[in-house]
Amino acid sequence: MENQSKEFILQLEKSERLRQSIRAVSLEMESATLLMQSSLLLVHQSRPVPEVLEKAKVQIDVLKGLFHRLAEILQECRGQYYRYHGDWRSETQMVVSKLAFMHWLETGNLLMHKEAEEKLGLDSSEFFLDIEDYLIGICFMSNELPRYVVNRVIAEDYDFTIKVVKFLRDLYVAFRMLNLRNDFLRKKFDGIKYDLTKVEEVYYNVKIRGLITSGDSSQDLGMQT
Numbered sequence: 637m638e639n640q641s642k643e644f645i646l647q648l649e650k651s652e653r654l655r656q657s658i659r660a661v662s663l664e665m666e667s668a669t670l671l672m673q674s675s676l677l678l679v680h681q682s683r684p685v686p687e688v689l690e691k692a693k694v695q696i697d698v699l700k701g702l703f704h705r706l707a708e709i710l711q712e713c714r715g716q717y718y719r720y721h722g723d724w725r726s727e728t729q730m731v732v733s734k735l736a737f738m739h740w741l742e743t744g745n746l747l748m749h750k751e752a753e754e755k756l757g758l759d760s761s762e763f764f765l766d767i768e769d770y771l772i773g774i775c776f777m778s779n780e781l782p783r784y785v786v787n788r789v790i791a792e793d794y795d796f797t798i799k800v801v802k803f804l805r806d807l808y809v810a811f812r813m814l815n816l817r818n819d820f821l822r823k824k825f826d827g828i829k830y831d832l833t834k835v836e837e838v839y840y841n842v843k844i845r846g847l848i849t850s851g852d853s854s855q856d857l858g859m860q861t
Contacts, residue, residue, distance in 0.1 A: 650712075657709050658723045661702050665727040668698045672734045680783060682791050685741050692738055699731055700757045707763035714762065725769050731756070732765070732773025737780050744799060746774070746807065768818055771811075775824035778804060782834040789838060794847040797839040804832040 675692040679685060706724060710717060732752055739747035752773075753765045781800050788796040808828050816822045842848055 654709060654713060654720065655723060658706065658720055661705050661709070662724045662727050665699060665702050665724065665731065668695045668702065669727065669730050669734060671695050672699075676734060676737060676780075679741065680787050682787060689738055689742060692734070696735070696755060700755070703756045703758060703763075707758075707760065710763055717763065721766065725766065728765070728769045729773045729776060732770055733776035733780075736774055736777035740777070740803070744803070746803075746810075747777075768821055771814075772821055772824050774807070775811075775821070775827055778807060778828045778831045782831050782838075785835050785838055789842060794842045795849060797835065797842050798848065800835050801832070801839045804828065804835055808832055 672692045672695040675688060675695075678691075679688045710720065713719070732747075735752055735755055736747040739745065739751070749765065749767065749770045752770060753759060756765065758765050781804060785797055785800045811825050811828060816825060
């Protein structure tokens with residue numbers, strides 16, 4: 637029994653050292669993400685998107701390096717990704733949300749899972765981007781859009797509402813196709829519906845005032861007239 641207890645003590649001490657190393661990196665990830673967020677907040681103040689993205693993108697290389705450090709730490713415990721996953725998952729979800737928002741601002745499209753992995757240098761079967769973390773990050777990203785579309789309307793960019801409504805409708809339909817078993821993820825998915833409702837309200841208010849000028853907006857949104 638004594639030998640077994642000694643072995644357990646060594647294993648627990650090693651696990652605790654790993655967790656401390658992981659948490660230290662996670663704190664740096666959180667700091668880098670907050671810096672990225674502070675840069676992205678400027679987009680809500682009608683600052684030029686390229687200028688905002690240039691500042692925010694500085695943190696991508698920082699985050700890529702931090703994920704690389706996490707991967708190196710986990711080399712000490714191969715095959716135990718999910719044992720320690722909880723120590724960086726919330727930070728990863730926020731990273732994905734910011735990357736997805738930046739990608740949408742730049743392209744108008746959804747950041748795909750594979751693209752997010754590439755941005756973070758996660759191309760190993762040993763250390764990867766968990767699918768649920770990616771999906772939750774996308775849900776967080778949608779929370780940015782109602783505020784952004786209101787600010788675009790204030791800036792008299794009324795046609796922009798069409799783009800956001802269409803994107804959120806497509807995103808909502810895509811999520812409905814998933815058989816979501818994670819309760820937290822299901823709740824975040826419900827948030828997309830609320831975000832869509834808010835944006836649709838802005839769109840309809842702009843539309844009834846005759847402020848949309850890009851042709852047949854009902855057809856653009858796939859609406860029946």
